[in-house]
Amino acid sequence: MNDAPVLPPDDLACTEEVELITDYLEGALPDAQRERLELHLETCPGCTEYLEQMRTVAGSLSGLTEESIPSETREALLDAFRELRRG
Amino acid sequence: MATTDDEPLVEALRAGDEVAFAELIDRHSPAMVRVAQTYVPSRAVAEEVVQETWIAVLRAVERFEGRSSLKTWVFRILANVAMRRGERESRSVPFSALAAAEDTGEPSVDPDRFLPADHELFPGHWSLSPTRWPTPEEGLLAGETREVIARAIEALPKAQRTVIALRDVEGWSSDEVCEALEITAGNQRVLLHRARSTVRTTIEEYFDATEEIDYDAVTAELMGDTAKKSSE
Numbered sequence: 198m199n200d201a202p203v204l205p206p207d208d209l210a211c212t213e214e215v216e217l218i219t220d221y222l223e224g225a226l227p228d229a230q231r232e233r234l235e236l237h238l239e240t241c242p243g244c245t246e247y248l249e250q251m252r253t254v255a256g257s258l259s260g261l262t263e264e265s266i267p268s269e270t271r272e273a274l275l276d277a278f279r280e281l282r283r284g
Numbered sequence: 285m286a287t288t289d290d291e292p293l294v295e296a297l298r299a300g301d302e303v304a305f306a307e308l309i310d311r312h313s314p315a316m317v318r319v320a321q322t323y324v325p326s327r328a329v330a331e332e333v334v335q336e337t338w339i340a341v342l343r344a345v346e347r348f349e350g351r352s353s354l355k356t357w358v359f360r361i362l363a364n365v366a367m368r369r370g371e372r373e374s375r376s377v378p379f380s381a382l383a384a385a386e387d388t389g390e391p392s393v394d395p396d397r398f399l400p401a402d403h404e405l406f407p408g409h410w411s412l413s414p415t416r417w418p419t420p421e422e423g424l425l426a427g428e429t430r431e432v433i434a435r436a437i438e439a440l441p442k443a444q445r446t447v448i449a450l451r452d453v454e455g456w457s458s459d460e461v462c463e464a465l466e467i468t469a470g471n472q473r474v475l476l477h478r479a480r481s482t483v484r485t486t487i488e489e490y491f492d493a494t495e496e497i498d499y500d501a502v503t504a505e506l507m508g509d510t511a512k513k514s515s516e
Contacts (some may be wrong), residue, residue: 243412
């Protein structure tokens with residue numbers, strides 16, 4: 198029973214998997230490495246959840262509002278625009 | 285003009301359409317402040333750089349030929365203005381140097397959350413695994429998590445903060461980010477990965493979403509599978 202093949206041979210460690218997730222999501226992994234990663238995901242609920250969470254983070258931030266220039270600066274620019282277009 | 289998408293907008297600017305200019309300012313200024321801050325020492329100076337850039341854009345728009353997108357062109361002008369200003373403030377660290385300084389090679393997830401690399405059956409596998417987040421239907425940015433996430437992004441080192449803001453908040457493509465910040469695709473991915481990993485960890489801690497893996501049970505299950513397969 199000690200010789201039982203518990204994990205597939207050449208299995209990726211989760212410690213490696215978590216470092217490759219962004220390259221994977223960006224489509225930047227070479228085919229062989231991508232296949233190895235996907236094979237690991239099939240047997241690893243932890244890494245599957247991790248991948249899902251990284252996807253969620255990447256896809257959720259577009260609703261945040263970024264601070265723009267101060268309103269006085271904006272007004273000054275619109276004034277300059279009127280000025281330049283008139284002259 | 286090569287980039288036909290921008291043509292009506294460029295025509296509107298040339299014709300003195302103030303609403304079109306206001307929309308353009310509102311669309312790009314937040315990202316411009318982010319990028320300018322990588323060249324100059326403070327937000328206030330970055331805002332001045334953005335103002336100066338828009339004036340330069342207005343003066344040059346007659347000569348815009350559409351060989352790149354209007355956005356790319358605006359950010360190229362911004363980089364020039366910001367670089368000059370950064371040199372005057374004697375603070376011109378190239379973005380690639382900022383990025384290199386932030387690449388400490390630290391792991392994305394605390395190593396204590398995995399079994400040791402020399403574990404007999406499951407080397408380097410999760411011992412404290414991530415679990416499903418109780419995300420509200422309206423998404424991660426609903427309620428209190430919004431603040432938690434915004435704070436996590438602001439606390440990131442500058443290069444990582446800039447990349448995640450441009451990619452995931454502003455929705456830029458990887459190519460656009462690489463061009464505006466003058467970094468390689470590989471460097472961009474390293475910064476994005478570190479930034480997203482830190483934000484992920486912050487959310488996980490906020491939700492307290494981890495669980496210990498019972499490897500005795502996992503082993504028994506896998507052995508059962510193996511036994512089943514070999515008897516088939």
